[in-house]
Amino acid sequence: MSIADTLWHFPSAMMAWRNLGRNRMRTALAALGIVIGVVAIASLGMAGVAIQQQATSNLGSLTNQVSVSAGQDSDYDGVTDDQVEEIRSLLTNAQAIPQKTNSTTVSSRGKEAYVSVTGVTDANALYDVTEGTAPERLQTGALISNSTAQQLGLELGDPVEYDGHLYRIAGLIDSSSGFGPGGGRGELVIPISGLADQQYYDSVTITADDGDAASNIANRLDEHFNSEGHEDEEILRVSSYANVQGQISSFMNTLQLALLGIGGISLIVASVAILNVMLMSTVERRGEIGVLRAVGIRRGEVLRMILTEAALLGTLGGLVGALAALAVGAMMFHVLVGDASAALQWSSARYLVYGFAFAVFASVLSGIYPAWKAANDSPVEALRG
Amino acid sequence: MSVIELHDVVKRYESGAQTVTALKGVDFHADRGEMVTIIGPSGSGKSTMLNMIGLLDTPTAGTVLLDDRDVTDFTEDELTEERRTNLGFVFQDFHLLPMLTAVENVELPSVWDTSVDRRDRAIDLLKRVGLGDRLDHTPDELSGGQQQRVAIARSLINGPDILLADEPTGNLDQDTGQTILEEVTRLKQEENIAVVAVTHDEQMLEYTDRTVRIVDGVIQQ
Numbered sequence: 001m002s003i004a005d006t007l008w009h010f011p012s013a014m015m016a017w018r019n020l021g022r023n024r025m026r027t028a029l030a031a032l033g034i035v036i037g038v039v040a041i042a043s044l045g046m047a048g049v050a051i052q053q054q055a056t057s058n059l060g061s062l063t064n065q066v067s068v069s070a071g072q073d074s075d076y077d078g079v080t081d082d083q084v085e086e087i088r089s090l091l092t093n094a095q096a097i098p099q100k101t102n103s104t105t106v107s108s109r110g111k112e113a114y115v116s117v118t119g120v121t122d123a124n125a126l127y128d129v130t131e132g133t134a135p136e137r138l139q140t141g142a143l144i145s146n147s148t149a150q151q152l153g154l155e156l157g158d159p160v161e162y163d164g165h166l167y168r169i170a171g172l173i174d175s176s177s178g179f180g181p182g183g184g185r186g187e188l189v190i191p192i193s194g195l196a197d198q199q200y201y202d203s204v205t206i207t208a209d210d211g212d213a214a215s216n217i218a219n220r221l222d223e224h225f226n227s228e229g230h231e232d233e234e235i236l237r238v239s240s241y242a243n244v245q246g247q248i249s250s251f252m253n254t255l256q257l258a259l260l261g262i263g264g265i266s267l268i269v270a271s272v273a274i275l276n277v278m279l280m281s282t283v284e285r286r287g288e289i290g291v292l293r294a295v296g297i298r299r300g301e302v303l304r305m306i307l308t309e310a311a312l313l314g315t316l317g318g319l320v321g322a323l324a325a326l327a328v329g330a331m332m333f334h335v336l337v338g339d340a341s342a343a344l345q346w347s348s349a350r351y352l353v354y355g356f357a358f359a360v361f362a363s364v365l366s367g368i369y370p371a372w373k374a375a376n377d378s379p380v381e382a383l384r385g
Numbered sequence: 386m387s388v389i390e391l392h393d394v395v396k397r398y399e400s401g402a403q404t405v406t407a408l409k410g411v412d413f414h415a416d417r418g419e420m421v422t423i424i425g426p427s428g429s430g431k432s433t434m435l436n437m438i439g440l441l442d443t444p445t446a447g448t449v450l451l452d453d454r455d456v457t458d459f460t461e462d463e464l465t466e467e468r469r470t471n472l473g474f475v476f477q478d479f480h481l482l483p484m485l486t487a488v489e490n491v492e493l494p495s496v497w498d499t500s501v502d503r504r505d506r507a508i509d510l511l512k513r514v515g516l517g518d519r520l521d522h523t524p525d526e527l528s529g530g531q532q533q534r535v536a537i538a539r540s541l542i543n544g545p546d547i548l549l550a551d552e553p554t555g556n557l558d559q560d561t562g563q564t565i566l567e568e569v570t571r572l573k574q575e576e577n578i579a580v581v582a583v584t585h586d587e588q589m590l591e592y593t594d595r596t597v598r599i600v601d602g603v604i605q606q
Contacts, residue, residue, distance in 0.1 A: 008489070022483070294468065295469070295473075298497070380441050
């Protein structure tokens with residue numbers, strides 16, 4: 001039994017397939033419209049995901065952090081030990097890490113680099129060490145950002161001098177953690193004792209589980225220090241990046257919708273093209289459909305045959321379009337995120353499925369009128385041609 | 386016994402402000418094993434009459450009986466069902482589907498009935514009209530006479546009681562027309578069916594059992 005004979009068990013599909021094969025050029029052009037529509041809708045959707053991923057990865061780990069520093073109405077030039085204790089007493093599931101900061105010029109082998117200096121005890125909670133170790137309690141060693149180390153030709157174990165003291169480099173840290181405090185500039189992290197001449201802490205970094213927890217903590221601290229008893233005073237400046245992420249993702253959602261809207265318009269144009277093609281081909285085949293009706297083919301069967309034709313067009317165009325969109329998506333992810341295979345993740349790959357489903361849906365939708373018209377034509381009129 | 390009967394059938398068409406009466410009270414019947422030919426000048430209403438007999442159209446007044454059943458007020462879907470099971474059609478210009486092979490064209494009327502094993506019957510019918518070696522040819526690979534034979538095989542696939550032929554030899558040369566008519570006559574006897582034909586072709590009258598003449602929508606006695 002040949003493939004054609006097997007297909008013949010699905011007469012609607014068989015007839016539709018043969019009918020599409022009769023005018024290949026027209027079929028190809030109609031399908032091309034769908035291909036373009038699917039590529040537009042799917043690749044724009046994926047572009048939105050890629051842009052969002054890039055933006056989120058640039059924000060990095062900052063989104064679950066809350067930063068506290070002295071407010072303009074504070075009596076002190078920084079955050080006091082008492083205030084740190086007060087902050088800690090308000091936290092349940094987060095760690096508060098006080099820091100002192102300064103800046104200096106580090107020199108080694110005749111080269112100089114301007115870096116910000118952070119004095120901190122719990123360094124391992126704040127920094128990702130790419131090489132070496134960040135000890136639980138930083139007491140003697142130092143951490144230095146990769147870029148600065150490279151610039152100065154420093155390696156693990158080399159000494160660095162700050163304020164007359166020498167510190168051995170215990171670990172290298174990733175300095176590209178986005179636009180946080182001191183971002184972009186090189187960083188030197190030393191034990192807090194190295195900055196003992198500064199009485200108060202410059203900032204306290206609180207690391208929460210996630211962005212939502214961080215913004216809760218920020219609100220709570222703000223309320224506690226800046227509202228209770230002292231109206232509209234800013235004793236401590238509390239800032240978190242969670243709301244930044246919220247704004248970015250809400251902007252991204254809007255962008256995504258706009259992109260999908262543009263893609264949707266092209267698919268609507270494509271389905272109008274399908275409507276036109278189906279209408280033309282049913283008008284051309286009017287006599288033939290009349291013969292079908294005369295020999296006893298039911299109206300529903302004619303309807304199904306023509307709808308299947310439209311669905312096949314949509315499926316064909318949708319498949320080719322989804323493949324093309326996957327290629328476009330992989331390219332975009334390669335450029336924006338640096339990982340082409342990320343296009344296959346469900347968050348972006350689902351736009352391929354949406355595009356394909358929309359293509360089939362739109363094609364069937366635009367096949368309904370021509371199919372209905374052909375099926376309900378009077379056989380006598382149709383036979384007359 | 387008559388397998389199809391028209392009683393006092395009237396058909397009026399409204400075209401714009403005008404009313405055209407194509408059939409003005411027509412009586413007609415055809416029996417099994419009989420070939421009836423309807424002749425008449427163009428515009429006489431013979432095509433309209435064939436449409437009534439073929440259940441493609443419904444009369445304005447009068448009665449249509451199929452196998453003694455009154456089918457006058459049948460819905461379009463019921464008429465489709467009757468056409469499928471009881472009627473076969475052969476047209477002047479064959480009307481085969483160009484993208485289907487001969488055997489597929491023959492199967493076409495029954496192809497949506499998945500319960501029927503139609504392939505064997507289709508091949509058998511094509512053999513009987515002398516096309517056993519042309520099963521997988523498409524219509525454009527067949528001559529006019531061969532195409533009309535495929536159409537005849539198609540009209541018989543569901544085992545009808547009546548075969549309706551609208552100028553079956555109209556597009557064929559004299560010799561081919563003759564073999565087609567011989568074919569129809571033979572099948573008419575083999576299958577014991579009524580054949581109702583509309584024609585201009587004088588040679589067809591040699592094969593017909595009875596001739597009905599219609600002029601201006603009225604049967605001439």
